[in-house]
Amino acid sequence: MKHFYRAIGILGFVTVLGGISPAIPAESAPILIVQNPAEDLFNSALAKSEAGDIQGAIADYTEAIRLNPNYAKAYNKRGIIQGRHLKDYPAAKADFDRAIEINPNYGDAYYNRARVREFLEDKPGAIADYHKAAELYQKDGNTNDYQDAIKHLQMLQE
Incomplete structure (x- = not known):
């Protein structure tokens, strides 16, 4: 039986649910495009943010997070908008908290949470972050972000 399948493979046929169909030559095989709707929404949100469509960006980040609840980058970017543009520091902090919970090695989320903690007058928390x-x-x-974080840290510790 092994030889039967090998012979069929050599002749360019594959078995499909017990039947035999012609194999598709590799050069004409369709290209598989894996769509990632959460990533597409993230990119859309970035573009909207850069174009000044803050509400559209938040909506896209929120939908990306709905599709992928562990999307740390989307939480981080939404938190930036919440803090910088909307001045909603508690919501921004919650997004940075979640990004850090998902990825405890996410330097940008710590940095951004430190900025928000400054606005919330949580000096010890800002220093720690x-x-x-x-x-x-x-x-x-x-190096550049390291030096920037150290500069902010030193200003808080004066």
């Missing part, structure tokens, strides 16, 4: 962000940036070799 800048310290953690600096540590992660240094570990990743991200």
